[in-house]
Amino acid sequence: xxxxxxxxxxxxxxxxxxxxxxxxxxxxxxxxxxxxxxxxxxxxxxxxxxxxxxxxxxxxxxxxxxxxxxxxxxxxxxxxxxxxxxxxxxxxxxxxxxxxxxxxxxxxxxxxxxxxxxxxxxxxxxxxxxxxxxxxxxxxxxxxxxxxxxxxxxxxxxxxxxxxxxxxxxxxxxxxxxxxxxxxxxxxxxxxxxxxxxxxxxxxxxxxxxxxxxxxxxxxxxxxxxxxxxxxxxxxxxxxxxxxxxxxxxxxxxxxxxxxxxxxxxxxxxxxxxxxxxxxxxxxxxxxxxxxxxxxxxxxxxxxxxxxxxxxxxxxxxxxxxxxxxxxxxxxxxxxxxxxxxxxxxxxxxxxxxxxxxxxxxxxxxxxxxxxxxxxxxxxxxxxxxxxxxxxxxxxxxxxxxxxxxxxxxxxxxxxxxxxxxxxxxxxxxxxxxxxxxxxxxxxxxxxxxxxxxxxxxxxxxxxxxxxxxxxxxxxxxxxxxxxxxxxxxxxxxxxxxxxxxxxxxxxxxxxxxxxxxxxxxx
Numbered sequence: 001x002x003x004x005x006x007x008x009x010x011x012x013x014x015x016x017x018x019x020x021x022x023x024x025x026x027x028x029x030x031x032x033x034x035x036x037x038x039x040x041x042x043x044x045x046x047x048x049x050x051x052x053x054x055x056x057x058x059x060x061x062x063x064x065x066x067x068x069x070x071x072x073x074x075x076x077x078x079x080x081x082x083x084x085x086x087x088x089x090x091x092x093x094x095x096x097x098x099x100x101x102x103x104x105x106x107x108x109x110x111x112x113x114x115x116x117x118x119x120x121x122x123x124x125x126x127x128x129x130x131x132x133x134x135x136x137x138x139x140x141x142x143x144x145x146x147x148x149x150x151x152x153x154x155x156x157x158x159x160x161x162x163x164x165x166x167x168x169x170x171x172x173x174x175x176x177x178x179x180x181x182x183x184x185x186x187x188x189x190x191x192x193x194x195x196x197x198x199x200x201x202x203x204x205x206x207x208x209x210x211x212x213x214x215x216x217x218x219x220x221x222x223x224x225x226x227x228x229x230x231x232x233x234x235x236x237x238x239x240x241x242x243x244x245x246x247x248x249x250x251x252x253x254x255x256x257x258x259x260x261x262x263x264x265x266x267x268x269x270x271x272x273x274x275x276x277x278x279x280x281x282x283x284x285x286x287x288x289x290x291x292x293x294x295x296x297x298x299x300x301x302x303x304x305x306x307x308x309x310x311x312x313x314x315x316x317x318x319x320x321x322x323x324x325x326x327x328x329x330x331x332x333x334x335x336x337x338x339x340x341x342x343x344x345x346x347x348x349x350x351x352x353x354x355x356x357x358x359x360x361x362x363x364x365x366x367x368x369x370x371x372x373x374x375x376x377x378x379x380x381x382x383x384x385x386x387x388x389x390x391x392x393x394x395x396x397x398x399x400x401x402x403x404x405x406x407x408x409x410x411x412x413x414x415x416x417x418x419x420x421x422x423x424x425x426x427x428x429x430x431x432x433x434x435x436x437x438x439x440x441x442x443x444x445x446x447x448x449x450x451x452x453x454x455x456x457x458x459x460x461x462x463x464x465x466x467x468x469x470x471x472x473x474x475x476x477x478x479x480x481x482x483x484x485x486x487x488x489x490x491x492x493x494x495x496x497x498x499x500x501x502x503x504x505x506x507x508x509x510x511x512x513x514x515x516x517x518x519x520x521x522x523x
Contacts, residue, residue: 005030009053012082013037016049026053034060042111043067044080056082064089068111071097071146086110098149099127100175102142114147124151126175135204136160137173149175153182161204164235165189168200178204185214188233192221195233207235217242222278222304223252226264238268238278245460248282253337259288260459261299277305286311287459292373293338294318294453297329307333314465317341318452319375320415323350324366325446341368347380348444353389357397359417360387360442361408374415380408385442386427388420400435403427 001021007014007028017032029050036044036058047062058080060066066073066080066087075093080086088108095102095109095116105120124137124144141155151173159166159173159180166189171182180202188195188202188209195218197211210232211217217226217233217240229244242248243263250257262284270276283299298313308330311317315329327345331338343349347366351359364382368375386403405425411418430439451463 007051009051010056010082011039014049014051027051036060038082041068044078046078058082066109068109069114069146071095071109071114071116073107073109085112095144096128097144097146098175099131100144100149101125101128102144104142114145116144116146118142118144124173124175126178134161135173135175135178151175161202162207163190164202164207166200166202171200180204190235192219193233194218194220195231197231209233209235215242224248224250236271238266238271240264240266247459248280255291257288257290257293258456258459259286259295259300261286277303279303285462287453287462289453289456289459292319295329296448296451296453309333316448316451317343321352323352323448323452324348324368325448326366337373338370340370342366346444348442348446349378349380350445350447352447352449353397356440357389358387358441358445358447359389360445361385361410362442362444363408375412378410378412382406384408384422387439387442388417397432399432400430400439401427402430402439 002018005016005019007019007030013036014030015033015035016030019028019030021028027050029048031048034044034046034049036049044058044060044064044066046060046064048060050059050061051057060078060080062076064073064075064078066078073087073089073093073095075089075091077091078087078089078093086108088106090106092105093103093107095107095118102116102118102122102124104118104122107116107118109116118139119141122137122139122142124135124139124142125133126135127133137151137153137157137159139153139155139157142157143152143154144150145152153168153171153173156169157167159168166180166182166186168180168182168184168186170184171180171186173180180200182200182202183198185196185198186200188200188211195209195211195215197215198213199211201210201212203209210230212230215226215228215231217231219225226240226242226246226248228242228246230242232241233239241263246261246264248259248261248264250259259282261282263282265281267279267281268276269279280302281299286295286297286300288295295311295315295317297311297315300309300311302309311329311331314325316323316325317329317331318324324341324343324347326343326347328343330342330344332340332342343366345364347363349361349366353359361378361380361384363380363384365380367379369377384405384407386401386405386408388401388403390398390401392398403422403425404427405422407423409421411420430436448465451465453459
């Protein structure tokens with residue numbers, strides 16, 4: 001048959017320029033401008049079509065275009081099975097849907113389910129050219145729904161979005177909302193930062209990520225990381241929050257520091273500039289462990305501008321056999337090492353000698369200075385009280401030296417007190433057998449060894465201070481303010497003004513009474 005050939009079979013209309021019709025098998029071969037229309041919803045165009053009426057199988061070849069709703073498939077070889085309502089290409093194809101372009105070596109599409117499956121060298125680009133691609137998804141296996149425009153990742157896949165890279169083997173990507181929900185320990189990477197979790201939610205539009213379950217956030221540039229059960233990250237602002245068994249890990253120094261708190265937050269300022277800096281907050285039940293130093297406090301703040309870590313509310317710091325505490329502790333870093341430690345208000349330093357004897361220093365403020373990780377000088381200022389046990393050449397404890405002064409300098413060598421300097425001071429020296437019971441410990445002595453973190457796993461067990469041993473915050477009174485009334489009173493102004501006010505009140509009352517009398521009189 002030649003010229004405007006038309007076929008009709010079970011609700012399907014087919015048109016072509018010429019055809020060979022095989023009546024015994026109820027099939028035909030169509031050539032030239034082939035067009036198949038099924039219910040005005042499914043349209044198929046090609047150069048050649050082989051149709052078997054018994055099997056209801058249409059095989060389209062050369063410049064094939066399959067249209068269904070907003071979706072279009074472009075390929076050179078496509079078979080469409082009308083019995084199962086399934087079309088598939090096997091020599092490479094391209095799919096256009098909404099604002100997406102999908103290409104693969106093999107693919108199939110089900111019009112009733114609006115589901116497409118792609119295999120081998122799958123590539124999804126959003127938005128479609130000629131616009132600049134914002135998201136590119138590469139995979140070996142991908143499911144796609146043309147109604148929802150959601151891609152279902154079921155194999156090793158990589159998603160590129162600007163400077164963000166996502167690796168996932170199972171998950172969903174909503175191309176309309178630009179929103180990803182990824183499972184099976186998916187990995188989000190951005191400029192040296194990496195976020196991993198049992199599930200990761202990524203929002204392209206606002207560049208935010210959330211991770212749930214066994215999360216690991218790593219900052220390779222700053223050599224620190226967070227672990228926990230939940231993490232939130234903002235790419236544009238550099239804001240990070242970790243909570244639920246959260247642990248901050250710093251591996252920038254020779255030894256790794258582990259810190260646990262209820263919540264950690266990192267704020268980034270002047271991002272994408274040379275003046276960038278970060279401030280980290282950790283609050284509630286903070287415990288930290290490193291082999292050479294341990295700490296406990298209620299909350300802390302770390303500022304990268306000055307490399308200062310500040311501990312608030314009952315902070316305690318331990319180094320070997322020494323304990324320091326006060327109302328506030330500031331740790332200054334010089335590169336990777338501690339430069340100095342400052343203890344403010346109600347400062348107390350205790351060094352354990354044995355279960356009974358402790359070297360103790362109490363004052364208003366203390367400074368400890370370090371070099372190559374070792375303390376070489378410690379100073380105390382303001383109402384300094386000292387309990388010190390010197391040893392003789394045979395390493396025998398000689399006596400107790402109790403001293404009161406205004407300034408104390410202790411020079412340390414090889415982790416032992418080398419010498420002590422102080423200005424005019426008052427003190428008493430007690431031989432060991434004659435030490436009074438009330439002189440063993442200073443008035444604010446406290447030894448919190450039972451609170452001290454023992455290892456990196458012990459940071460999760462919060463042990464509060466025993467009742468009555470909590471640090472009472474000192475009250476700093478403000479200067480008294482003079483009242484204007486007091487000044488006037490001293491100068492005798494108040495009395496005069498009060499007399500005049502009394503006169504004025506009397507005159508006002510008389511005027512009021514007169515006016516009330518007048519109001520009773522008729523006009």
